[in-house]
Amino acid sequence: MSVMSGPYPAAAAPEAVLFKAACPDCRARFELDAGGLRLAIGGSRRTTFYSFTCPECGNAVRKPAGERIVELLTRGGVRTLRLHSAL
Template identity: 40%
Template sequence: MTTIKASCPSCGDVELTPQQVRLVVCSVKTWSYYAFVCTACHEEVRKPAGRDVVALLISGGVVAEPWNVPAEALEEHDGAALNYDDVLDFALWLEQADMLAAAAATTSARPRTSTPETAA
């Protein structure tokens, strides 16, 4: 059985089985990482996994989990970040828009009746 040696920042070197190591390979290479729960202190340890580390862990039997970052997460955004007031304003606007849409739907759903002025 393969033994994987890793390092816990609190306890030092620990020995793990491939099943005790989680390897996440990201579409953004610098975001790939491996993680494990230290067998001594039981804390989760997470470390970056470069191309060499990924290859070494896979060759040791660790199953890689692919992680594809959505393109939207990588876009650059200008302007100030949304705050609580922005979200509240939007929620209030949505409520008003829903009431307006409901009123419009009720009005257009009524059958039209002809009046003497419109009948000809």
């Protein structure tokens, strides 16, 4: 392992990531940036999902998120909410 001393190079600004999505109600297909999506991670498959508002019809959409989708959305900067079970 090497250790750098002195000033660190400036990090490059990340490119904007766009996610393809579709509305199950109006069947519209579109792209959303990270700000247009929300990710909730629960303790099971049933409680792990992403959601967004369809820009065409305005309906709230909620879809299940498996491990791969969670990874992609998280890396893309989507806001994440961790759900905890009530005891």
